[in-house]
Amino acid sequence: MLNEKHYKEIREELDNCKRPLFFFDDDPDGLCSFLLLYRYAKEGKGVVVKSSPELKPIFIKTVENYSPDKIFIVDKPMVSQEFIDAVKVPIIWIDHHNIIKNNGTKYFNSRKDGFGEPASCICYRVVKQDLWIAACGAVGDWHLPDFIKEFSKEYPDLLPTKITKPEKALYETKLGELVRILSFVLKGKTSDVLSCVKILTRIKTPYELLNxxxxxxxxxxxxxxxxxxxxxxxxxxxxxxxxxxxxxLFTYSNRMSFTGDLSNELLYKFPKKLILVAREKDGEMKCSLRSSGSLSVSNILKKALVEIEGYGGGHEHACGACIKKEDFKRFVENIRKEL
Structure with missing residues (x-):
């Protein structure tokens, strides 16, 4: 659990660097976390980490090419120890997934009793500005933080106070429309994504985008x-x-990854079902799983992965998994057995 002391420590790390390098996850929470830190620091470079829950050694080259004086990692559940050992600058890692033991980073994780507020909430408490960006990140991760009342007061047309559930905020409000804009521009070629991210660092208000x-x-x-x-x-x-x-169950092989967005919207439409959306790519099935209520998709996933070539994990009601194509049918059968 994090407190003001931790937020101050992260803020001091931001204040005391001139060339930070930011690695962030390719979803609204990751993007908004980066935007919050970058817009405060007004320095550095952002790198979106696509297609894997882990920050892998392949990104060592990115660090060498940029020569940062500090690295910030936001909303990534795992960071390769090889990466940590290879880079010779301080690493500040901000996350809310399962707590990981690691050597060589300053690690800030909000998780307690099975829940951790999204990384964008942590970053907002650090920088204390750009409330609308923080709200987008939180709602994009199906969470209504304590500062959402402040947001509704400032932007009642974007999120009416009567909205008390994150899924309704996501699919029935203007704030939800903003979240979808941020999510969708993270799709496609990395060059297109980075062009959009660069522009987002300069957008002044939510209305500039919406209107x-x-x-x-x-x-x-x-x-x-x-x-x-x-x-x-x-x-x-x-x-x-x-x-x-x-x-x-829905499977597809489109060039773009919509698994997270599709699984979220399908859960909103069918809250009593377990949702499994899988995209076929390079001999693997990249999966997003969702559930609600008392149905814990993380527990089901853990059991379904037994004797399956693949990996996965996440939160109680939202998980990701990567399964070898030849094992996928058996993986689905394992899930059905648990329902």
Whole structure:
């Protein structure tokens, strides 16, 4: 559990660097965590870490090329010890997934009693600015933080006070629309993603994006609409797949990863089902699993992975997994046995 002492310590780390390098996860919580820190520091470079829950040794080269004086890692559940050992600068790691024992980082994890508030909430408590970005990150991770009342007071048109559930905030409000914009512009080629991220570091208000008030916002919205079209096609296919049982399974092989977005929206539409969305890529099935209520998808996943070539984990109601294609059918059967 983190407190003001920890937030002050992170803030001092930010205040005392001139060339920080930020690694962040490719979802709204990760992106918003980066934006909060970067917009406060006004220095450094951001690197989005796609397709893996772990920050792998492949990123050592990125560090060598940039020569930072400090590294910040946000919203990544795992960091390779090889990476930690190889880089010769201080590492500040901010996360909310399962607590990991590691050597060589300053590690700040909000998790306690099975729950940790999203990384964007931690970063907001550190920088104390850009409330709208923090709200996007939290709601994108299905969480309504204690400062959400302050957000509703400042932006009642984006999040009415009557909204008390994160899924309703995500799919029934203007704030949710903002979250989807941030999520969708993280899809596709890394060069396109980084162009959008760079612009987002300069967007002044949520209305600039929502109302398309500047050339920069227009670039983001144009990109968002392109991705949204592909997403809507995938969602329609998934909705044709509904059967009267406890699991909603949808597999696809599109070039873009919509697994997290699809699984979230399908859970919102079918809260009593276990949702499994899997994307086939390079002989593997990249999965997003969701559940709600008393159904713990993390416990089910743990049992389903026994004698399966693959790995996975996450939160009680939201997990990711990567399964070898040839084992996927058996993996699904294992899940069905647990329901």
């Amino acid at each position: 398309n008030e500047s050339p920069q916002a227009n670039f983001i919205i144009k990109r968002f609409n392109q991705i949204k079209e592909e997403y809507e096609t995938m969602l329609k296919k998934a909705l044709k797949n509904i059967e009267d049982n406890k699991i909603l």
